[in-house]
Amino acid sequence: MNHDTPLSPLTPRPLAQLSAERHRVLTAAQLRAHGVGPAEANEQCRPGGPWQQILPGVFLLHPGPPTSEERLHAVLMYATREPAPGVPVQPATGPGGGGRRPVPAYPEAMVTGLAALNLHGFTSAPPLLSLDHVDVLVPRLRRLRTTGCARIVRTAELPTPVQRTGLPVAPVPRALADAVAQLTDAVAVRRLLTEAVRGGHCEPGAVVRELNRAKLLGRPHVVDAVDSLLAEGRAIAEDRLYRMVREHGLPEPLWNVDLRLPGGPHLGGLDAYWPEQAVAVELDTRAPRQGDPQDEDALWEEYALKREHLERLGISVVHITPRKLRDAMEQQAAVVRTALMASGDREPAAYVVVLPR
Template identity: 80%
Template sequence: MNHNTPLSPRPLHHLSEVRSRVLTAAQLRARSVSAADANEQCRPGGPWQQLLPGVFLLHPGPPTSQERLHAVLVYAAREQRSGGVPAQPGAADPHRPVYAEAMITGLAALTLHGFTATPSLLALDRIDVLVPRLRRLRSTGCARVVRTAALPPAEQVTGLPVAPVPRALADAVAELTDAGAVRRLLTEAVRGGHCEPAAVVRELNNAKLLSRPHVVDAVDSLLAEGRAIAEDRLYRMVQEHGLPDPVWNVDLRLPGGPHLGGLDAYWPEQAVAVELDTRAPRQDEDALWSEYARKREHLERLGITVVHITPKKLRDAMEQQAAVVRTALMAAGDRDPAAYVVVLPR
């Protein structure tokens, strides 16, 4: 047999035995099932059903959550074929789904990421799927098409491409009007360790959602939650990595002079300060960064070393951040004495 030899037809009952029971019209054609045969199988009372345009479920009962997810993805995915041959490695098996330029987002993605504040997959009437902006697709059935100028890198969850938590949150929040629901989602994202507040706010800002009052209120709660978690990690870093105890949450002033700024931790003898960088990337980011930079430059002109630490670095590389602070403390003896400043509780 050579590659020009036509495939012999397979009996239709064979298709119901394959592991993937969600197939596209193209995959059925690869199994020698014509469009007329597929339509006949989907007649009322028949053994198959059509879940979405060009997407078939090879049994008559309600689809499972995994089958719905697969159906939405194969409906939205761009076919990767050239000359009739799958272009993507591993796509030669017509029963193995290949999802090009499509990923689950919104509430369904958050549920897949393990959120508890989201409905179950079966309880969702629609599943959001993220695709490039120029794709010619329409929302239909259980698939709601969400468009983006640039697809983020997908994360694999249960073998499916899923949008990262910050992007999935933004797409979910865009459809929610309940302030409590929005607050619960954002809080779980941070408290559950799924992502940092700054990443969430960045996506909400990109989606132009920060003009909605109920979203702004939820973001304020989110930032407060994120700062509390970051402060707790900073305390743990000092204790677990054997750093000397600082004075916590203080304001610095020049004697009889102006306020120099607040600090999260300060070692007066070494003139070393730690400031948590919990800026949220909103429209006024440049102004906030300028304020941070001015304060840091002013303190360093006075001989005070300022170590900026982000919540993400505290979470992902606490030992490394402790080493940075320890190095600054050890180097204090090699520097000129710092200017005298007044340390006040904040």
């Protein structure tokens, strides 16, 4: 039997072979399945012994410091429910988790916070081994406590994890919120939020929603970072909109304009406007602010009212989200092109005054 054979509760192994495994992190239950009882495990963990107990019920089968991978698996083993008998528990190998060993199932637990951001590839997140704690997200009712290198983060509803190096990891917006909750350094918070947007990891609105849910938008250093985040996200979205028009052969619009009725009220600002066709594009960059759960609904109502008003005047409004611009630019260009081509079939629009914004 070689080192690529998965460990299973159904395949007992001698102690010497267990200690020779490449990934040497096992729970007390897994050790019992291999015939190693509590007394024998404690004897192996005596001072100067070959093993150590890294977390309650989790053993490291060598005496040296754990690797970052071993520490991550140990934290997840501590936080997760025991796998069913016969389910392989050895982690996948290789940088992408694509080795021959099966990826372990860690039900109801996932890495979050700074460790998760590191696994997502954030350069502004600290190295894994420099972290005093690895944050692990679990359901609110789980009976677990923060101990050793495992810091328990509770949630009423677990998000769907993302696989990174064979491990369940919280999605970027949730991991950011959990990281920011532990940080008081305004510079560090701003760097993380800025990299989330510049690096294309997620859209600003998703981050702000998670910060809102975590009740973090009342912290001054977080508010300042969010202002920068939204400005950054807006600039990136506008740049993508310029690229969409030019790379997909759309006619050049008037950029960043305000519309008014002659001698009448302000109708609102638009990111792009084709006056001959009476077609407008508006980037949907709304995000809830100030921790008010009703903010997002109010923002959506504002968008909807403006759109209804413009369309009653015969102006066709195309709303585009930054995410759609990023992930489906060609499709969004087709939507705008269709609106421009359909303008000849509509009644002429009301006369409006176009002003630079």
